[in-house]
Amino acid sequence: MIKDAFLSDPRKSGLDAEHPVSDEAVLQTSPHTPATVLLGVTGCVAAYKSAEVVRGLQKAGIRVKVVMTAHAQEFVGAATFRALTREPVAVGLFDAPGAPLHHISLAQEADLFLIAPCTANVMAKLAAGIADDILTTTALATEAPLLIAPAMNVRMYEAPATRENRERLIGRGVRFIDAEVGYLACGDVGKGRLADVDAIVDAALEALGHRRDLKGLRVLVTAGPTVEAIDPVRCITNHSSGKMGYALAEAALARGAQVDLVSGPVALCAPAGASLHQAQSAQDMLEAARRCFPGVDIALFAAAVCDMRPKEAASKKLKKGNDDERLSLLEFVANPDILATLAAEKSPGQMVVGFAAETDEVATNAQKKLAAKGADLIVANRVGEGLVFGEDCNTALLVDAEGASALPTMRKRALADVILDKAVGMLEDRKAR
Ligand code: CTP
Numbered sequence: 216m217i218k219d220a221f222l223s224d225p226r227k228s229g230l231d232a233e234h235p236v237s238d239e240a241v242l243q244t245s246p247h248t249p250a251t252v253l254l255g256v257t258g259c260v261a262a263y264k265s266a267e268v269v270r271g272l273q274k275a276g277i278r279v280k281v282v283m284t285a286h287a288q289e290f291v292g293a294a295t296f297r298a299l300t301r302e303p304v305a306v307g308l309f310d311a312p313g314a315p316l317h318h319i320s321l322a323q324e325a326d327l328f329l330i331a332p333c334t335a336n337v338m339a340k341l342a343a344g345i346a347d348d349i350l351t352t353t354a355l356a357t358e359a360p361l362l363i364a365p366a367m368n369v370r371m372y373e374a375p376a377t378r379e380n381r382e383r384l385i386g387r388g389v390r391f392i393d394a395e396v397g398y399l400a401c402g403d404v405g406k407g408r409l410a411d412v413d414a415i416v417d418a419a420l421e422a423l424g425h426r427r428d429l430k431g432l433r434v435l436v437t438a439g440p441t442v443e444a445i446d447p448v449r450c451i452t453n454h455s456s457g458k459m460g461y462a463l464a465e466a467a468l469a470r471g472a473q474v475d476l477v478s479g480p481v482a483l484c485a486p487a488g489a490s491l492h493q494a495q496s497a498q499d500m501l502e503a504a505r506r507c508f509p510g511v512d513i514a515l516f517a518a519a520v521c522d523m524r525p526k527e528a529a530s531k532k533l534k535k536g537n538d539d540e541r542l543s544l545l546e547f548v549a550n551p552d553i554l555a556t557l558a559a560e561k562s563p564g565q566m567v568v569g570f571a572a573e574t575d576e577v578a579t580n581a582q583k584k585l586a587a588k589g590a591d592l593i594v595a596n597r598v599g600e601g602l603v604f605g606e607d608c609n610t611a612l613l614v615d616a617e618g619a620s621a622l623p624t625m626r627k628r629a630l631a632d633v634i635l636d637k638a639v640g641m642l643e644d645r646k647a648r
């Protein structure tokens with residue numbers, strides 16, 4: 216059996232040697248909890264850009280909570296941030312009756328405290344250790360790293376007091392995302408404009424230790440089952456939960472990719488930032504995936520596509536008694552193979568990853584699918600007897616032209632990163648050749 220031959224001899228399992236699975240990946244089997252950024256918003260015209268910062272962080276899978284000064288609320292309402300974050304917004308020291316020490320609980324929740332925009336006044340308070348509102352009190356109470364994106368008039372920015380405050384804060388380990396030179400709200404031109412939103416988001420993710428190695432890449436993911444109609448009531452489908460595909464989309468977004476997610480019906484929320492294209496049948500899914508495919512760098516076909524569909528979907532419900540024969544003798548026709556169809560259209564710069572759900576001879580079947588479908592990589596796993604479908608963990612085998620590599624059991628979100636690592640590695644190897 217190919218499986219045994221590949222797995223028992225590490226020399227034949229070229230992937231093991233070249234792309235060992237890091238201990239980190241193996242250890243990532245604990246539940247994936249998103250990092251929390253506490254975003255401080257202060258009173259500055261640029262406060263409206265904080266809403267875009269929230270979105271940018273959410274796209275990378277970050278949970279954002281907002282704390283505002285009273286002056287910030289003159290520029291943007293707390294309701295905006297409440298709606299965007301779906302979290303309560305902290306606006307006053309005594310505004311959360313259920314949490315008398317709100318600043319302390321906020322301070323403890325934060326993995327990073329980002330203040331964007333930060334006024335000269337708030338910088339001065341932070342430098343002096345003044346804690347006279349919810350934002351500055353939380354900043355003093357938190358042990359999370361502090362990241363500041365200042366925005367103010369050019370002369371305020373360059374005033375000796377502001378410079379000294381900045382130096383003092385840097386001396387305490389606070390990081391800054393410098394303001395930009397440009398046209399300022401007051402009409403002056405000079406340094407003081409809030410840094411670009413992308414630069415703020417990148418700096419925050421870097422401070423959290425997130426990789427951004429897929430920035431500039433486009434990723435397509437198909438996910439979930441397809442549903443093939445028999446009549447307006449009945450259908451043929453399968454048990455796919457979509458969890459693997461959604462984990463791939465989430466991981467790619469977190470690493471900075473632009474993601475198109477083509478999904479069959481699932482009970483999952485699409486990750487913020489993904490362009491979601493909903494599909495029902497295999498034919499719908501092929502059309503949606505085909506529209507996205509040109510220009511995609513990595514295409515991951517994780518959907519469980521029904522291989523067959525009823526030859527004709529009845530326009531009216533088939534009735535017991537009247538339509539028994541038609542119901543018991545349903546005729547089927549083959550669905551298009553989305554992976555094989557698009558792999559045949561790929562350009563050399565595109566990496567195509569397929570999946571193989573198998574009940575038997577997992578490695579052998581994965582090898583066959585790799586060749587038959589023209590994929591660059593197949594992620595194979597055993598299904599049936601309660602395995603994989605709907606589960607949060609997966610034990611996969613990566614199969615490419617070089618051989619097969621068995622991965623340890625890990626959560627689908629961690630597996631998604633390992634699959635992306637492998638695909639990016641193969642893409643880079645190809646470009647280097
Ligand atoms: N796939 C596809 N379109 C299909 C069938 C499968 O794009 N009509 C893709 C799946 O998304 C997956 C891979 O092909 O990436 C293998 O799917 P799988 O269901 O394991 O295999 P099948 O090709 O359907 O073959 P079989 O059911 O005989 O194992």
